[in-house]
Every structure is written in C-alpha cells, then in structure tokens.
Amino acid sequence: MSESSLLPPAPVIYLVEPFGGSVRRQNPNMPHVFWDDAAVTRGDGIFETVLVRGGEAKNLDKHLDRFARSARLMGLPEPVREQWARATREAVADYCGERGGDAGDVEARCVWTFTRGRETTGVPTAWLTVRPIADEVLDQREHGVAAVTTPRGYSIDPDVPWLGVGAKTLNYALTMAALRWAKEQGADDVIYVEPDTGRVLEGATSSVLMVKKGGRLRTPAPGPGVLAGTTQAAIFEHAERLGWKCKAKNIYVGELFKAESVWLVSSTRIATRVKRLDGTKLAAPDNEAEIRQLIADAVA
Amino acid sequence: MSESSLLPPAPVIYLVEPFGGSVRRQNPNMPHVFWDDAAVTRGDGIFETVLVRGGEAKNLDKHLDRFARSARLMGLPEPVREQWARATREAVADYCGERGGDAGDVEARCVWTFTRGRETTGVPTAWLTVRPIADEVLDQREHGVAAVTTPRGYSIDPDVPWLGVGAKTLNYALTMAALRWAKEQGADDVIYVEPDTGRVLEGATSSVLMVKKGGRLRTPAPGPGVLAGTTQAAIFEHAERLGWKCKAKNIYVGELFKAESVWLVSSTRIATRVKRLDGTKLAAPDNEAEIRQLIADAVA
Incomplete structure (x- = not known):
C-alpha cells in the first residue's frame, strides 16, 4: 500500500x-x-x-x-x-x-x-x-443496524400552504438529535412511527423497505413525514421487472417484527438490514443474499 | 451628509x-x-x-x-x-x-x-x-404590521426526549416559508395559532404581547411552539415594577381582536403594533404612546 x-x-x-x-x-x-x-x-x-x-x-x-x-x-x-x-x-x-x-x-x-x-x-x-x-456507512451496509422506533416529535399538517411538504431541506437538526439519542440507547438508527397509530414513516435519512413472504416488497407511501426515496424507487422498478410484487402502502410497526426482513435504503448506504428493532432481534431471512443482489442490481 | x-x-x-x-x-x-x-x-x-x-x-x-x-x-x-x-x-x-x-x-x-x-x-x-x-425592521417598528394567523403546520410532542424543545436553532426554513406566504397575502408577518383550539403561539420571529384594559399585559406561556422571549421578559419585569399586571397564560385568537392593542416583540424590532389581523383593522389604542414608552424603557 x-x-x-x-x-x-x-x-x-x-x-x-x-x-x-x-x-x-x-x-x-x-x-x-x-x-x-x-x-x-x-x-x-x-x-x-x-x-x-x-x-x-x-x-x-x-x-x-x-x-x-x-x-x-x-x-x-x-x-x-x-x-x-x-x-x-x-x-x-x-x-x-x-x-x-x-x-x-x-x-x-x-x-x-x-x-x-x-x-x-x-x-x-x-x-x-x-x-x-464514511467508514460507518460502509460498515452498516455490510453488517446491518440496530434501530429504535420513535415518534417524530412533530406531526405535519399537509393542508398548510407554505410548508413545502416533500422538499429535502437543510433543516436536519432534529434528525441529528434523533440519531444522537439512538446512539445513547446503543442503537445505530431510528425508525419514525406515528405515535397514535404505530404507522411506520421512514428512517432518519432513509426509506423503510419491508420484505414479506411470497416475493412481496412494501414501503410506506410518500406523504407528510415520508420523503419519496430515490433508492427505494429504483429498487421497486427493478424488482417489478423481476416479478416481485411491490407496493407503497401503510405499514404498522408490528408488521416489521413479522416480516421476512426489514431494510433501510438510501443513496450511499444503499441498503442496511435492520437486525435489531427496539432491542428485539430480527431473524436473518433465508433469502438475504438474493435481496442484497436485487438491491445491488437496482442501483448498479 | x-x-x-x-x-x-x-x-x-x-x-x-x-x-x-x-x-x-x-x-x-x-x-x-x-x-x-x-x-x-x-x-x-x-x-x-x-x-x-x-x-x-x-x-x-x-x-x-x-x-x-x-x-x-x-x-x-x-x-x-x-x-x-x-x-x-x-x-x-x-x-x-x-x-x-x-x-x-x-x-x-x-x-x-x-x-x-x-x-x-x-x-x-x-x-x-x-x-x-434592516430598514424594513425600523419601518415596522415605527409603522406597525399587518399579520395573518396560520397554523404552524406541525404540532410538537413535548414528550419526545431528543426534540430539544425551547432551543433556538438555525432550522428556520419553515419560518421563512411562512413569512414568504404572509407577504403573498399582502401581510408583513404571521401569528401562529394552534389549529383546533385557536390558542395563540408566537410570531414568526417574535413573541406576542397583548395589552388589555385595566393595565394588564398578557403573553402566551412558553412551551412547545412558544419560545421564551428575552424582550417579552424584559418588558414584563419593567412593567411589573410600574404596577402593570403581567401574566404568561393562554391567549385565544378571538381575544386579540378585543384587546386594547397587540404587539410583536423581539430583540431588534423591539415592538411593532399589529394594526391589521387577518385583514381586520385593529383600532389604535388611546395609550399607544404610553405603551411605546414602557417598552422603550424596558429595553433601554
């Protein structure tokens, strides 16, 4: 070297x-x-x-x-x-x-x-x-993350005309605070959930992707509190061509524990498997290699 | 010159x-x-x-x-x-x-x-x-402002541990968007109100101060959505010494229309009278000069 x-x-x-x-x-x-x-x-x-x-x-x-x-x-x-x-x-x-x-x-x-x-x-x-x-990103890509669910701390009213819902702005101080808090809990990342309903929103800087039995991929539909993900969109487009059934629809937090696997996807981390959620181990899926290949090909 | x-x-x-x-x-x-x-x-x-x-x-x-x-x-x-x-x-x-x-x-x-x-x-x-x-600030100090009420667009959950409620951070993109929207309506500023209750929160970059009959000053109590104001605090301290009755407690938007006068107070604008609220003219109070003097002395 x-x-x-x-x-x-x-x-x-x-x-x-x-x-x-x-x-x-x-x-x-x-x-x-x-x-x-x-x-x-x-x-x-x-x-x-x-x-x-x-x-x-x-x-x-x-x-x-x-x-x-x-x-x-x-x-x-x-x-x-x-x-x-x-x-x-x-x-x-x-x-x-x-x-x-x-x-x-x-x-x-x-x-x-x-x-x-x-x-x-x-x-x-x-x-x-x-x-x-960053090395941490490469490491998470390979080894997965422990995530904790948390309310976002604020709920967004989509009817307010000037809110710019869906814009990716530089206002990430709260996101950074959530990540610091996750690390204090011994976790690597957060998954935001709606407090009253348990509806899953997104990761701190990623989209949530859930793999279900029968070749199904799910992600929360974009909207207030859920930024439309570019990586998630690329994965869905590619997976659909291969015959996966892909849907953007509501996911509730209990479903994450029953899924075949749960992933956080974003541009540079690409995909990291959630191996632990709120302290509970999520079992490794049989098709982990296949999912990794699917995602790798989608962003290739 | x-x-x-x-x-x-x-x-x-x-x-x-x-x-x-x-x-x-x-x-x-x-x-x-x-x-x-x-x-x-x-x-x-x-x-x-x-x-x-x-x-x-x-x-x-x-x-x-x-x-x-x-x-x-x-x-x-x-x-x-x-x-x-x-x-x-x-x-x-x-x-x-x-x-x-x-x-x-x-x-x-x-x-x-x-x-x-x-x-x-x-x-x-x-x-x-x-x-x-800025000239605009000096102008508003002298001539007052037209304000429009609006929901903040998000409600804050004070129980979320990492939210940092009460911190004055650099995340003002939404505030700036609210002010641009106010200007599109022909107004100068916004007053945030809680959508369901009509409870008054604060201005975009100021505290709301309401003057009521009988020498009473009111401001919304600080908390989620209401930053503790340094100028408001200085005014209250000074006014109390002069015998004004000062209280930080809930104010509802209807009260603003019935008040003797309504002010937005902040460090450099000091105080600007709200002369028009949601398009309705707020009458000038008889004691405007006295209030101005009170505020001027408080920050002197």
Missing part, C-alpha cells in the same frame, strides 16, 4: 452558478460559504446525496427530479438540469482521476447543495462535493 | 474559539464557513440576536442564559459566558468606532452563532456579527 493511499482522498468541490452559467473548481481547504448565507443563518436551502460508483453518478434522473421538486416547494429558482448533470460528471471524473487506480472501483458520495444565498446579494449559492463514503 | 454615511456601515465579525480561547476579527468580505460545517449541511447550530444601542448590547444576561439553554438542549458544549460577553463588547466597540459619530446614537444587530462544526474536525464553529438593523 502506497503512503498516499493511507490518506482519505481529497474532496472535489465545484461551485455552480445558480442560473446555469459556469462551474468552477473550489479548493476544499478554503471556506466558500459566507456568514450571511441563508444556509448558515436559516438552514434555508435544499440538497441531494448521490451515489458515485464505477465512475458515474447513479440514479441521476431521480435525484434531478427530486432536486427540482424541492426547489419548487421552497420557492427557489429551478436548478438547471443539464448544468448539474454536467458539473456532477466533471467532479466525478476529477475525483476518480485524482484518486488513481481504476475508476470502476471508486465509490463516493456526491452532495448537491442549493441555498437561498447571501442576504446581501439575494443570489442563490450552489455547489457540489464529491467525497469518500 | 458625508459620502461615507451613504454606505451602510461594514459588518464587524469576530470568530470565537468555542472552548473559551481567543477571539479574532474576521474580514466580512471573506467567507469563513466551510462547506462541511454542520450549520451548512444540517442547520445544526444555535443563535441569538441581540440589540445594540447606545454603544452596548442590551438584555445581555437573558441572551446569554438562552444561548446556554439552547446549547444544552442541542447537546452542544456550553458557550463560555464571559468570552461571549467580552467578544460582544469588543465587536460593538469596533462597530461604533468605525461608524463614526456618537456611539450613543448607534443602533445595530448583533448575532451570535454556534454550530456543531465541521464534519472533518468535530470542533464547533462560533462567531458573532454586528450589522446595521
């Missing part, structure tokens, strides 16, 4: 002109966000996290779709689709090239950020980063 | 070492927040907005108390009280000195920010800014 391979690869950052102009490389050792940016002062912006694998960004169209939807819901200018695709391609090529070795082996996490911008200029701020996937 | 007085005064920024070390001046024309700061990626941090007047930060102890409480609730290190007080004094002195003229005439807005810091270092990021108060 060469000495340089002991260091994590340097992040690649591209600043993106918000209205479709140029993109340019930014030195990751220099800050570029101003103290009066709405992202900093208000968490007022949107993001997407995209898996990079085999030299390319995966599931790109679904991420571009959701990015545009988030922008619309938050009253931000529409991100210029072609520009983000191009900036992503360039950044991924830089990252793979600079990392050395075969680009086909590279895995990374690409994050797009689009904020309402500086108070003093009113121009949105936009950039993307390409970075290594 | 000299030419320089036509330009808004330059902001004064101090970076603050999070564990009580040194403070240093930061060039406001240079960004200092990194792309992997938790404030940027997650809105994961806390803040306080402090009024600067007559060469000093007002209501300092109450802001320091709430800042410390927010940090505790969010699992952040305790801000070093003396350090923030000193950094504020130095920054305010710089700002007043550089603005020229008599420091006694200067009004400004000082914002403290404390974030969970960079993902790559785990060290919190902390800084403060001193800047002019």
